[in-house]
Each structure stands twice: as C-alpha cells, then as structure tokens.
Amino acid sequence: MNSATFYDILEVPENATTEEIKKSYRKLSLKYHPDKNKDPETVSKFQKITEAYETLGDTEKRQQYDMTRNNPFHKAMNMNMGGFGQNGHFDSMEEMFSNLFGMHFGSMPHQGMPFGMPHVQIFKNGVPVNMTHGLQKPTPIIKEVMINMEQVLTGATIPIDIQRWIVDNGTKTFENETIYINIPKGIDDNEILILSDKGNIAGPNCVGDIKLYIKISNTTELKRQGLDLIYEKKITLKEALCGFSFDIKYINGKNYTINNNSGNIIPPGYRKVIPNMGLTRDQHTGNLIIIFDVEFPVKLKEETIQKLKDMPFF
Structure with a gap:
C-alpha cells in the first residue's frame, strides 16, 4: 500500500468531486474505525484514510498534492538547498531528517533518492512529526x-x-x-x-x-425524506368514498386529528400535503405528507355488486 495514492486509499477516481471524496471518507472511516473493526491492520488503515482525506478534502492541499505527485521534479526543485539556514546549517533536527530522507541528500541538489528507499516516519516525544510543518496534527x-x-x-x-x-x-x-x-x-x-x-x-x-x-x-411512524415527514396511511374503499377520521402521533408526542368529509373521494396514492409541519434547517421548513393506500376488497357479494351497478355514479 506504500505506492497507493491518496485517491487509491479513499477509493475514488482522480477527478472525484469534493462531495464524492467526503462521502467515500465517511464510509471508509466507519468501516475501519478501530472501535468497530478488530482487524490488526485497522489502526494503520484508519490513519491512512484520515491522512488522505485531510489532503484531498482541502482544495488547496489537493492542488499541491496533485502538482507534486504528477511532477516529481517540482518537489525536488522546491527543496533544493531549502533545508539549510543562511549559514549553511540545518534550522532543526526535523529539517535535517527531512532532507536526509527527502528527495536529495546533503548539499547535492541533483542526487536523487535511491530506489527502494523505505518510508521513514520521524517521532518527537512519541508524536509523529510532519517533515514540513513540525509536529503532525493528531488523529481526530x-x-x-x-x-x-x-x-x-x-x-x-x-x-x-x-x-x-x-x-x-x-x-x-x-x-x-x-x-x-x-x-x-x-x-x-x-x-x-x-x-x-x-x-x-x-x-x-x-x-x-x-x-x-x-x-x-427513529421510533415514530413518520419517515424522513429530506426536510419532509412522510406518513403512510391505509384506508378502506369505504373510507375513501365516504370519509374518515384518524389521529397522527407527531414526533413530539402530540396527536393531530385528520378529517375527510364524505364526498371528498381519496384516490389510491393520493398525497395530502400539510405545509410547514416537517423539519426545519437553515430557515427552510418541510411539510408533513400523508400518502394514502386504498385497500380494495378481494371479493364482493352478488347483491353488493348489483347495488353498485344501480348507483348512478358507477
């Protein structure tokens, strides 16, 4: 996995959007969270996932990463003699190790890193050190x-x-x-x-x-759909034709009575929208939507069929 890119680690293509990267990070961080996954390699995978997201999830860091990764000479040029102070000395131990294990050695700017050089992680007081910025921000x-x-x-x-x-x-x-x-x-x-x-x-x-x-x-009878709340109600054919009354228990425990007078026929799949009875976020409020499922009888008696035929509206 040493050769894997941050895109490989987050399992996204290089042209992935910020939202796609965020979505994949959520999924992988839950999958490999040490509290949920007891695989011995979980901690290492989780740290790599977090490190990858901290770079790709930040637009500026992602651009720098892409530029450096796609142009290996860019990093070498930027690091040329950069580890020395004005007097030719390293400014810190971290800088010295950074140059030793970076793209070149000593003061020879054209000497490249040997193939097969192992990745070296530097620690200070038991805490990982970022080669460029000092102490590395701890894992969240x-x-x-x-x-x-x-x-x-x-x-x-x-x-x-x-x-x-x-x-x-x-x-x-x-x-x-x-x-x-x-x-x-x-x-x-x-x-x-x-x-x-x-x-x-x-x-x-x-x-x-x-x-x-x-x-x-969610232990209520209401399903969430964005900011809308959905309540699915089954009614009989008789209720659909002749009216009904029933109670809905809302999220806060209050009961609301829904009435439909006779004459107002409810067709199958009808959606009754009650405005501003949904959830609120960022000054936007959803609706309560009641979806009716009309249950038709499986079989009718002959006299009932005849009565229906005699009715003028059939």
Missing part, C-alpha cells in the same frame, strides 16, 4: 452520537464524554472531559460534526479535532 477523536427524532425536530444541547491524550515534555497523560455540544435542527443521519482543536494535544498549537458521527433513532 471519533465519537458516535445517538439522538432521537424529537431532538432533530427541535435541536438539542447534549453532553458527550471524551478522553484525550496530552504530550508535555515527553510525557503522555490522559484526561477526561464532558463537552456540551449543540445539535442543530434538521440534522441528518450519518452527518459529521467537527469540534476543531478539542481533541488530542501533541504540543503547543498542535491540537487535534473531535469528529462526531450523528446517528438518528
């Missing part, structure tokens, strides 16, 4: 947050418990914290909320994120 803390449909309807503030690690002077410690997060109205299942700089701490100004995967438990 992943949490799954379960909410119900009423919380989707109204929005909510809920507590989550997290454990982060902190590296300070070479010592790694752990701390627990309860964080209160705001769940916006109308949030969708499998959406991701990112709490920036609230995760693991690798050092000063090097703090990871928390990624919250939203899971929605």
Whole structure:
C-alpha cells in the first residue's frame, strides 16, 4: 500500500468531486474505525484514510498534492538547498531528517533518492512529526452520537464524554472531559460534526479535532425524506368514498386529528400535503405528507355488486 495514492486509499477516481471524496471518507472511516473493526491492520488503515482525506478534502492541499505527485521534479526543485539556514546549517533536527530522507541528500541538489528507499516516519516525544510543518496534527477523536427524532425536530444541547491524550515534555497523560455540544435542527443521519482543536494535544498549537458521527433513532411512524415527514396511511374503499377520521402521533408526542368529509373521494396514492409541519434547517421548513393506500376488497357479494351497478355514479 506504500505506492497507493491518496485517491487509491479513499477509493475514488482522480477527478472525484469534493462531495464524492467526503462521502467515500465517511464510509471508509466507519468501516475501519478501530472501535468497530478488530482487524490488526485497522489502526494503520484508519490513519491512512484520515491522512488522505485531510489532503484531498482541502482544495488547496489537493492542488499541491496533485502538482507534486504528477511532477516529481517540482518537489525536488522546491527543496533544493531549502533545508539549510543562511549559514549553511540545518534550522532543526526535523529539517535535517527531512532532507536526509527527502528527495536529495546533503548539499547535492541533483542526487536523487535511491530506489527502494523505505518510508521513514520521524517521532518527537512519541508524536509523529510532519517533515514540513513540525509536529503532525493528531488523529481526530471519533465519537458516535445517538439522538432521537424529537431532538432533530427541535435541536438539542447534549453532553458527550471524551478522553484525550496530552504530550508535555515527553510525557503522555490522559484526561477526561464532558463537552456540551449543540445539535442543530434538521440534522441528518450519518452527518459529521467537527469540534476543531478539542481533541488530542501533541504540543503547543498542535491540537487535534473531535469528529462526531450523528446517528438518528427513529421510533415514530413518520419517515424522513429530506426536510419532509412522510406518513403512510391505509384506508378502506369505504373510507375513501365516504370519509374518515384518524389521529397522527407527531414526533413530539402530540396527536393531530385528520378529517375527510364524505364526498371528498381519496384516490389510491393520493398525497395530502400539510405545509410547514416537517423539519426545519437553515430557515427552510418541510411539510408533513400523508400518502394514502386504498385497500380494495378481494371479493364482493352478488347483491353488493348489483347495488353498485344501480348507483348512478358507477
């Protein structure tokens, strides 16, 4: 997998849109999350997936990645003698190792990296070091947050418990914290909320994120379709012709009575739209849509058939 590109890792084509990359990342990060997948290689795969998305999910970083990957001389030219300060010395140990294991060696700009050179990851105090930017941003803390449909309807503030690690002077410690997060109205299942700089701490100004995967438990009779709520109602042929009355239990537990007077015939598949009774998000509100399924009798008695034939509207 060393030769795999970030596109290969995220299982998307090189011309994939940002939305396609995001969708594939969500699927793969759930599949290879260490808490859900016990395969010994899961942690490594998950880290590669996260690293790939952090690059391809950012437009500017993706452009730089594509340019460097497609033009290997570009990186070599940019790195030419760049690891030395004005006096010809390396500015830091990280820079020295970066140049040693980068595209060239020492002060010879045209000397290339030998074939078969293994990938070398540098660590400082147990934390990965990014060759270019110092300490590497820690892998995000992943949490799954379960909410119900009423919380989707109204929005909510809920507590989550997290454990982060902190590296300070070479010592790694752990701390627990309860964080209160705001769940916006109308949030969708499998959406991701990112709490920036609230995760693991690798050092000063090097703090990871928390990624919250939203899971929605819907135990109501209402199905979601975007911001609309769908209620499927079966009625008899008699009710379709002669009228009916029934109650709908809404997401918040309230009962609403739906009446249809005799004379208002309901055809099969009829959709009754009740405006602004759906979910709200970003100042947009959906509708409550009742879809009627008219059940026809399997068989009629002969006298009933004759009565129907005698009726003027048949």
